[in-house]
Amino acid sequence: MKTYARDFSMGSNSLTTDNQRFREVVCNRQEKFRATVEYHEAKEEALVALKKLEGLLPGEHQAFGKLEDIFFHIECICYGAAYKDGMSDLMTAMTFNELGLTKVEYCGILVEGD
Structure with a gap:
């Protein structure tokens, strides 16, 4: 039986x-x-918090404006990455469910207190 695969990765050029x-x-x-x-x-x-820091260095208004832009740009990147990871996990779970793998065991890092 012929099977097909589709690349859902964000870096895929085919999609x-x-x-x-x-x-x-x-x-x-x-x-x-x-x-x-x-x-x-x-x-x-x-x-x-950024304004308090800017008050300590009053001559650096432009630098703090750039820092604010960078700070909120990083926020956007993190949100997007988290959403994409969540969707990837969901697609993986759906695939496992379709394959009948409903109780999957996996290796994890033991965190102190577990």
Whole structure:
């Protein structure tokens, strides 16, 4: 029986349009999260901390503006990566379920306290 495989990795060149749709979903979810009270409270805390630091070096306004941009760009990267990893885990779980592997054992790192 012939089988087919499809590469769902974000770096795949063969699924450019699918990757674009996936990125749009990630961006949509991220924008929805940015509208939450939780996000605004956390962002405000970060901005207050950056302003306090800027007050210690008043002549460095431009550098702190760049630092703020970098800080929130990293936030976007982390959110996107976490969402993609979650979707990858979901696709893996669905594949295991289709194969009848519903109780999978795996090797993990023993963390103190486990």
